[in-house]
Amino acid sequence: KAGVTQTPRYLIKTRGQQVTLSCSPISGHRSVSWYQQTPGQGLQFLFEYFSETQRNKGNFPGRFSGRQFSNSRSEMNVSTLELGDSALYLCASSFGGRETQYFGPGTRLLVL
Amino acid sequence: SQELEQSPQSLIVQEGKNLTINCTSSKTLYGLYWYKQKYGEGLIFLMMLQKGGEEKSHEKITAKLDEKKQQSSLHITASQPSHAGIYLCGADEDKIIFGKGTRLHILP
Numbered sequence: 001k002a003g004v005t006q007t008p009r010y011l012i013k014t015r016g017q018q019v020t021l022s023c024s025p026i027s028g029h030r031s032v033s034w035y036q037q038t039p040g041q042g043l044q045f046l047f048e049y050f051s052e053t054q055r056n057k058g059n060f061p062g063r064f065s066g067r068q069f070s071n072s073r074s075e076m077n078v079s080t081l082e083l084g085d086s087a088l089y090l091c092a093s094s095f096g097g098r099e100t101q102y103f104g105p106g107t108r109l110l111v112l
Numbered sequence: 113s114q115e116l117e118q119s120p121q122s123l124i125v126q127e128g129k130n131l132t133i134n135c136t137s138s139k140t141l142y143g144l145y146w147y148k149q150k151y152g153e154g155l156i157f158l159m160m161l162q163k164g165g166e167e168k169s170h171e172k173i174t175a176k177l178d179e180k181k182q183q184s185s186l187h188i189t190a191s192q193p194s195h196a197g198i199y200l201c202g203a204d205e206d207k208i209i210f211g212k213g214t215r216l217h218i219l220p
Binding site for chain 2: 004006033042043048056058088090101102103104105106108
């Protein structure tokens, strides 16, 4: 069974731009969660989607948004990028959210 | 809100030695996950513990959850270079939260 895939793997943007990251969960998984990982803050929860609905949200500004499609694929968008948004963005999928989460390889975003 | 503290923050051990990583919670743990991360990559699921006193093993890695369900330890026996990476504990609250991780280096 294929694992969680994320595209793109690497991305370089400049301040003020916006970016969209994509996550394809494991087949059959309906929950997708997004995390931001930085050296200073560690792994921080962004939001979780289940059956196309945002079920939970972390403490991030409104510039961070996401959505989930009917096939459970998810995208997250960051608008008006700031230097501090440089991070590894990880998505994880599970069947229903409370089971073990399986992580993708991440998208490394560099904001210049 | 719940916080997870991991210790030590980093660890350097000689290949073949045993080591232990700890994860302490500010609240009772109802689900405790251990993940391993190779530098700059995704997390690999290791184990999940739910019951007080529970212990699970996978190859040379053993994880325990104490009776009070506020502390977990991860023990590696006879460490190998393949064990190097960042070990993260995660707790199941209304969302999963993670500790800051323990960086493990193995010296050949």
